[in-house]
Amino acid sequence: MPKRGERTDPKTSALREDGTLNPAPERVSDPKFQTSDFFDSRDLMQVRYEMLRRVSIDNLSVTRATAEYGVSRPTYYQAKASFDEAGLGGLVPKKRGPRGPRKLQGDILAFVEKQIVPGKPLRARELARRIRQAFSIEVHPRTIERALGGKKTTQRAPEPVLNKPRRGRA
Numbered sequence: 346m347p348k349r350g351e352r353t354d355p356k357t358s359a360l361r362e363d364g365t366l367n368p369a370p371e372r373v374s375d376p377k378f379q380t381s382d383f384f385d386s387r388d389l390m391q392v393r394y395e396m397l398r399r400v401s402i403d404n405l406s407v408t409r410a411t412a413e414y415g416v417s418r419p420t421y422y423q424a425k426a427s428f429d430e431a432g433l434g435g436l437v438p439k440k441r442g443p444r445g446p447r448k449l450q451g452d453i454l455a456f457v458e459k460q461i462v463p464g465k466p467l468r469a470r471e472l473a474r475r476i477r478q479a480f481s482i483e484v485h486p487r488t489i490e491r492a493l494g495g496k497k498t499t500q501r502a503p504e505p506v507l508n509k510p511r512r513g514r515a
Contacts, residue, residue: 357387364438365389372415375399393424393436400425448484449492456480457489469493 353361360366367373370386375395378386385391396414399405400421405413411421427435449457456479457472469486476484 356385360387360389364440367392369415373413374415375413389438390433390436394428394433396421397425397428448482449488453480453482453484454492457493461493 357366365388367387367389370392373386373392375384377395378384378392384395392414396410396416399413400407400410407418407421411418416424424436429435453476456476460472460475461467469489472489473484473486476482476489
């Protein structure tokens with residue numbers, strides 16, 4: 346249960362969940378965001394779009410727009426480049442952090458693929474141990490599972506299905 350003063354309305358929760366909650370809505374000084382129910386300074390996409398629109402359509406200077414919307418000039422230019430490239434979707438913040446397994450590339454990935462023999466299951470934990478022995482690096486078993494398709498045992502060939510005779514029939 347949230348503490349007093351930490352309660353949020355459904356829109357704030359939705360924006361947070363989508364990753365579009367403006368971390369500093371108090372910095373937005375554009376009068377539209379202060380007086381209108383439509384404009385919401387908590388909505389990062391709306392703030393960025395309106396900032397771009399003010400420069401492009403209303404001919405507001407970039408310096409004045411960045412001051413009015415509480416962002417830096419590099420942030421403006423990044424938002425403009427993202428918008429020019431991908432439209433509104435470009436204004437949605439991207440997930441931070443690595444994209445994909447960094448340790449399972451090149452020689453190590455080739456080593457892992459050589460370890461897999463069709464029909465002989467091999468657990469990711471055992472693969473992690475073999476990688477540690479061969480390359481002196483630690484790789485979490487879940488990283489291996491994700492790289493190989495999310496299976497706990499890496500078995501490429503499916504097991505044959507045997508037809509069982511029905512009971513009571515000869």
